[in-house]
Amino acid sequence: MNETDLDELISSLTPHESADSVKTYRNTVSISCPACEDPFDDLVVCSGEYDSLELSKVLDLCVTTVDDDVLLFTHQH
Template identity: 60%
Template sequence: MDDLDQLVSSLTPREENDEIKLYQNTVSVACPVCENPFDDLVVCKNEETSLEQIEPLDICVTVYEGSPLLFTHKHS
């Protein structure tokens, strides 16, 4: 993962709070981990964050400048 700013410039911001930033992938950008389009990107702002899953997801994970990045893939 080379540049988070470049990646998120192609995504739609959906939510931001003290723990996360959530972006929706509305243009089918490829996941940098598995190279398949992902649904959402969750940028964790803290070292420890608890997330609730409301539907089954596959998740790819990488770290950018110390922040965990979660790329979600919804089940079809």
């Protein structure tokens, strides 16, 4: 995935939360995950050198990077 692909993906998602260097987007249109090809629930973009996530539920995660950003695609059970 490159920066253009990421920008196109984010433009199709619904912004959900933003805190410091972590942004979350909801997948309300059932876009497929680029890693596993199943629809994902949320995209979490971590752009800080060190980021911490507090998860309130058990999730499967698919992970990739674009430039220095880490992208987490969440899948609920």
